[in-house]
Amino acid sequence: MIYILQETFKGFFKNKSMNLITIGTITVAIFIFGLFIAGTTNLLNVIRIAEDRIEMVVYLKEDITKEKIDDLQNKISTILGVQSTQFVSKEEALKQFRNDLKEDATLLQAFETNPLPPSIKVNISMAFKTPEYLKEISDKIKIFEGVEDIDYGAEWIKELDKLVKILFFIDIFLGIIIIFASIFIVFNTIRLTVYARKEQIDIMDLVGATETYIELPYIIEGMFYGFLGSLISTFILYLLFETISKKIPNIIFMNNNAVFLFIFFGTLLGFIGSFLSVKQCINEIREMKRDDNLKRTLKKSF
């Protein structure tokens, strides 16, 4: 074990500039990925706040009676996804409208009568605030007697939904690119390291070193690149978010679990890259050695 660690660090310090480029590239790649993940998380957060405010307003006919209103409220309350209902009378609606308008409330004086219809505010459970469910609930309410119109910002919700989907798509797409790029760069760096130590591998084969002893130092080296790259990029992301959060207070950085997962993810990429590289290179080196020996033998005999 001591040997394996010694070899790993020897490899790490021997080829400094190449290793720095590798770590740098992984850092940048994972940083970009992290930036998008953090961006998505924050946008999702904003969307969640927005969705929280989604409410359904059922406008009622002007001449509706008190009994009908109670009956309607009961009926609406039994629909799946409805949390609670609240009746808003014409007068209350006008008062609210006046409050919303503030100084412009004088505009209302142009109306001789109250133009606002009575309504029922319907609170929807969080899980049912999707365009599909909202439409379903609205369709059920529409057929009730005394209902004039229903408003729940259908278009606006659809747009939000679309935006979330696009963001997820970009995240996944970017994630795949970052995964391949990181694996590729580790693959190539380890390849150079392995080839630089071709003779050493040859001797290890000769004296009876097991595959573990031959391969592990390179695999650990690759994991170390991934680990360092993701650690540095997470740190830069943290600093960036600290700075931004001073200006935009509601912004959130990854939580501890996500940070841990992120670094684990980087290390895993390093592992995959170096593992694939080592397996391929060592076989190539062995093949080359055999071909080389064969050529030498053939040359001698003819």
Next chain:
Amino acid sequence: MIEFRNVSKYYKNNWLALNKVNLFFEKGQFYYLIGKSGAGKSTILKMIYMDIFPSEGEVIVGNYSSKTIKQNEIPLLRRKIGVIFQDFKLLKDRNVYDNVAFALQVTGEKYQNIRKKTLEALSLVKISHKRNSFPYQLSGGEQQKVAIARALVKEPFILIADEPTGNVDPEGTKDIMEILFDINTKGTAILMATHDYSLIKTSIGKVVGLREGKIVKPEDIFKLDLSGGKE
């Protein structure tokens, strides 16, 4: 201990390197494997440490057979076989001590045993005084001594030497041969491939002749090669 049963080896383009070879190497003996370059000497040596496998027939080394050995058993077999080459195969970035200790480090030897075993092997080949030198600071003969120490440090039952004196001056050659004889008297079998017939001391070892992949009488090789010119 080591047995070749009807072993043939074809390389690419159906080139026949060994042709139905039957051989038996006993414990603790000294063997010379002689023949021209390309006669199949290296092929035989590589088959013993299972770097290459027969196309036909079977090679048996200790408890392992070329037919049944598993990939993960090959390192275990090689720990019991020491190998040295004409080009020494030392690691240029390590000193003499580290080159020898390397064989123990990479085979999982206990840390506390490495120093003792390494120093013992170095003293056996009389190179202890140069343990801090790097390969480029040594003569060919000295480098080969380091390679022998590295092969011996794992206490193999046989030492395979492929043209061990090919890159060594006459003085060094004498030293190397003495060391090989010395190791042999301590119980390790030696199998030395060479085309330098002047090294052969028939009083000490047995001679196996090889021509065009076939076992022949050593006398035939001596006669033919000596009358036919160099080698």
